[in-house]
Each structure stands twice: as structure tokens, then as C-alpha cells.
Amino acid sequence: MSELLNTLSGANGGGPRGDSGDRNSSGGLTLDGSVPVVEIEGLWTKFGRTVVHQDLSLSIRQGEIMSIVGGSGTGKTVLLRQMLGLERPARGSVRIFGEDISAVDAEQLQGLRNHWGMLFQQGALYSALNVFDNIAQPMRELHTLPEDLILDAVLLKMNMVGLGPEHAGKMPSDLSGGMVKRVALARALALEPQLLFLDEPTAGLDPDLSESFVALIKSLHRELGLTVVMVTHDLDTLFALSTRIAVLAEKHVIAVGPLRELLDIQHPFIQEFFHGERGKRALEALDPPQDTAAPEH
């Protein structure tokens, strides 16, 4: 247990309710795999008369990298916002760490927030704050961490995402696209979350940067045992990272499973997405065609 987490556990007493005995002595959540990290049941999302999600269900287990794919405007970002408690279900429920996100009060919601990190589609750094202060901001919002601890933690997070301390004083406008994503990721990791949400993490990055971002997420997933929920259009990233993929179409999740299981599903979006030109190329890169097919047995 790191010093930061120990301090945090004292700080976020307003976190997920302990009355059901679901918290351990460190104040973190006990995630023994028996309760899904995310459980969405019969979700409806409406904006006025527009129905974005209709009877959508999805369950995400601890340690998964669950990717959500779907056409533009199908409601992927809105689905992440539902999981973050930033939208309210018109019907149905969204449970995070077993807690119904629309039933918790503001203090409990803040406690839950301390257990997840979010990388927004647009990076969303504070343009008036330098790299250091952007990453420190979630820690400072707790109002309980001493500055010397924040200093150590920010430098650690920068190191984790491959940013040397020499970048700490730079302003967002002076950063490359890849660096903005790294700083945003370091900020998402600031409170040592158990759950990480990523909305198009590699959009706008060149192939080399995308690859190093994928390697970074992979190693964080391995080392920290994170559960990751990711939205992406980038097939290389999708194939390299996902343990399961949820396909969003017709306002709900039409299929969920490992890549290999989805490939055979006869749905027009799935066929086009995975077996169209882009899909074929990405699949070949993953699994180069063999000259001599090996027998199954």
C-alpha cells in the first residue's frame, strides 16, 4: 500500500458506503471479483425526445479491459458519462463497485470518483495550469494531502507515463498531442484508481505514439491490476488491448465477447467493422496469414 493510498483512505471517508461491509481496512474497495466493477441493467438514456440508449445492459468484471465500439453518435461517450454519474438514467440502473450511481448522495459520489480515473475524448487539460498542477489537481481537491506528498506522487505519475520531471513546468499549449494524452493519463491515475475510463485514447496520435500508448496501458493494466473501460475507433488499439469488446448499435449492446467470438456474428455493423478494409488490415497485423495452415489437432 503506497503512502498516497494510505493518506487517501483516511481522506475519502465519504466514499462508497461501508455499511454493507464492502470496504477493507485501508478504506479501499474490496474487489474480490464477486461483484462486477460496472453493472448496467436495462438502461435508457433520453435527451428530450431523443432516445440514445434503450434497454442497454453490460457487465464488466474486475481486471477486464472492456472496449466499447459503435458508429459515431451511437452513444458511447454518453454511456461513459452514465458510468461516471454525469448523466441520469431515464430508466434502469448503473452500478459501479456495487453502488447505484444515481442513488448515492454527492458525498458518496465524490468518494466513488476517488476510485476511478477518466481520460476524456479531448484530453481536457486545464489550459491555465502547467503539467505539474494539472496532474496535482485531483489530489489538491481532496484538501487533505500535504504538498510534499503531492510533489512525490506527481513525479511518480509523470514517470509512470514516461514524462521526465523537466516537463513539469510546461504549459498545455507547449505540449505535443502525445504529451497531452500522457499528462491527461497521469492525471487520471493521480488518485491510484482501480477503474480507468478512456474515451478515444489514441485518436489524433500518429501510429508510433499510438503504439507506445498501447504499451503503456498494457503495462499499467498488468502492474496495477486496473479494470479499464475504453471507447475507441482505432482497430489496432482495440485488438491489442481488449479482453472483451461490447458492440453498441440500435441503442443497446448487441454483442459482447472476446474479439474471436464477435468475428462470426452476422450483424451488418459487426461485419463491416471487423471485416471491412480497415478491419481486415488490423486483423492481419494481429494474426499474419499462414502459408501452411496447421491442423487443429
Ligand SMILES: Nc1ncnc2c1ncn2[C@@H]1O[C@H](COP(=O)(O)OP(=O)(O)OP(=O)(O)O)[C@@H](O)[C@H]1O
Ligand atoms: N447533452 C446532450 N444533449 C442532447 N443530446 C446529446 C447530449 N449529449 C449527447 N447527445 C446526443 O447523444 C448521441 C450520442 O452521443 P455520443 O457523444 O455518446 O456519441 P459517440 O458514440 O461518443 O460518438 P463519437 O464516436 O462521434 O464520439 C448523439 O446523437 C448526441 O448528439
Ligand SMILES: [Mg+2]
Ligand atoms: Mg464519443
